[in-house]
Amino acid sequence: MTRLPRIGLVVNPVAGLGGRVGLGGTDGSERPRVALSLGARPLAGARAAATLGELTLRLGELAGVGRPRHVPILVVTAAGSLGADSVASAGLPARVVYAAEDGRDTSAADTAAAVRAVVGEGVDLLLFAGGDGTARDVLAALGDAPCPVLGVPTGVKMHSAVFAVSPRAAGEVAAAWVSRKGAVRLRDAEVMDRDEDALSEGRVTSRLFGWLPVPDVPVRVQQRKTGSTVTALGAVGGIAADVAERVGDGLLVLGPGSTTRAVAAALGADATLTGVDVLSLRSGQRPRVVARDVAEDTLLALGPAWIALSPIGGQGFLLGRGNQQISPRVLRAAGGRDHLLVLCTEQKLSALGGRPLLLDTGDDALDAELSGHIPVITGSRRTSLYRLAT
Template sequence: MRFGLVVNPVAGLGGRVGLKGSDGAAVQEKARALGATPRASERAALALSELRSRLGGDEITVLTAAGAMGADAVAAAGLVPDVRYEPGDPTTPADTVRAATVLAPQVDLLLFAGGDGTARDVLDAVGRTVPVLGVPTGVKMHSAVFGATPRAAGEAAALMAAGGVRLREAEVMDLDEDAVRTGRVSARLYGHLRVPDIPVRVQQRKMGSSITDPSAVSGIAAELAARTGPSGLLVLGPGGTTRAIAAALGADVPVMGVNVLTGDRRVAAADVSATELEALVRASPAWIAVTPIGGQGFLLGRGNQQISPAVLRAVGPDRFVVVATEAKLASLGGRPLLVDTGDEDLDHELRGYLPVLTGHGRFAMYPVR
């Protein structure tokens, strides 16, 4: 097979600094000013390294764009890039469209590293003319066109090369980042791309939250309050479930972003960055509560990158709590919970079975991959 690769170098730049996306030059400039560093090329190289380990370097031809738009990642994976497009400096979404347009007729599978915005650009360029697969490097990634992790994307590409993998039509979602920054989630179906149909390795699209059971939420809130005690901090990941838990505790927090409550249920910090959060949890005992993304099952690595590996290690696994109503778990249809923290050792430590808090004194053991 001949593979193509297009990397959006700034994808995910705003994640750990709490900007809820990376679309637009102004947001990217602000992210850099807050200390954000690009990681898209590094994650693309990880996917290609997995592909190479499964197929061998002699079996892989990667057509790509120059520099940070692809060639750097190909070289970092120990492969020789075949450069077919020269982007501008700085790169723009138009470069993504042009690069994908150039590569698509020449490859059997087009890999792209980015988020939902990059997926929209790729759709504009190639439509359904060539199979594609996203290497997840964005902030939220509600679309169903991404590997569950970079290595999962590489593994899926290798399975395609081996043959016998069917393709499916996968949704590309258009999320209004400006609306998200004001606390309003506004997403619409943008179109479809053809991706390998490999369950678990390729993620599902995000599903809208169902009505939250008030009794279950109040029970979860009571259990968390008992655990944190009067002096500990409670870190709540984003989502409707965690916002409802905060409300049951008497606090009003944004639905998007990571928020911190004090032991007496006041808002200690709202919409924190990874750096701010790490300072808080190192200064005081803390618990972290996250809820899986509806339909996808992601606990970490999608929309909550502020809960970084450094934050998780500072808090410790015994104070990391997964919360979900029984209805939310049932909506996953038995698919496992997923983690993609960017730290492979930490992801490995989180694998296995975790107790999911579903109500006061109620737990369900659920697999994590």
């Protein structure tokens, strides 16, 4: 009898909780509770289910079947929110091999135990839904005997190169791996996490913790984040002048990052490095910081505003990594692409090597609306048309 392909799934149910409420992550035991008290909604399970939906769609097309339950695949997972709930949402049967103790919150220890139990079943690929902290837990759990893995991006910051560019892309990669195993090679991908010491010095950079084997499917698996570089003052000053001219008298929402912070400084304002800030611009006046390190609800209450973002160095992500406060609702309320300013020095743009700027807002319709070529402000009255894609 032919052995069914086995996909493992482990979900960190609190991954990404802190994004839209401005917490910057949910590492530790207290942040998830704080995020929930602020109105955060869990998203990891739904994003994992979207991955499985895309996986079964792709495999179903290859197998010539129309219903997910008829797709020839076995999903091995953990109980409840650690995986089985997502499998059920995707309409698939599951083999549950781990359950957390009843009556307590899940933890990093549960993630590690679930990973070991799932991998012990001999899975062909382990999907894990989370962020960089979850990737570190997976790395530690696998130890010296790693199996092929792929991250479903559900966290706030995902600097590691073990993640697909979106949940649906993860499904595409998983289908390619199990259906054409001999044609898709593995590569060792970096497990990274934010360097808190560098952050305290005003730099956004990452620390390397190790490597995990990931199916090498170009464009669908993300690159690692590269550290911030010294930006020419002239370029930043020119970008700032162009932004001020475009915004005129109005509100400017600044996404996180070293480029946007440098632009704020050139305008005469002190912005945070990892948060989302709001500036009030008036012709001939010094900008005023209206709100600092804000959450989605504050942005929704602002009214009309311009949104200025800079892509993540090396990865090219414009939306969906570290700036989830700027949600689909916020983007639509601001006017979508018409009020979106993309800021990037020519040096940072050229380092992408022609790869597109990436979108992962969690709203497929909005991602489609935003996709296509968009002007990127690279200096004073200097723009480059560059492609946005998912």
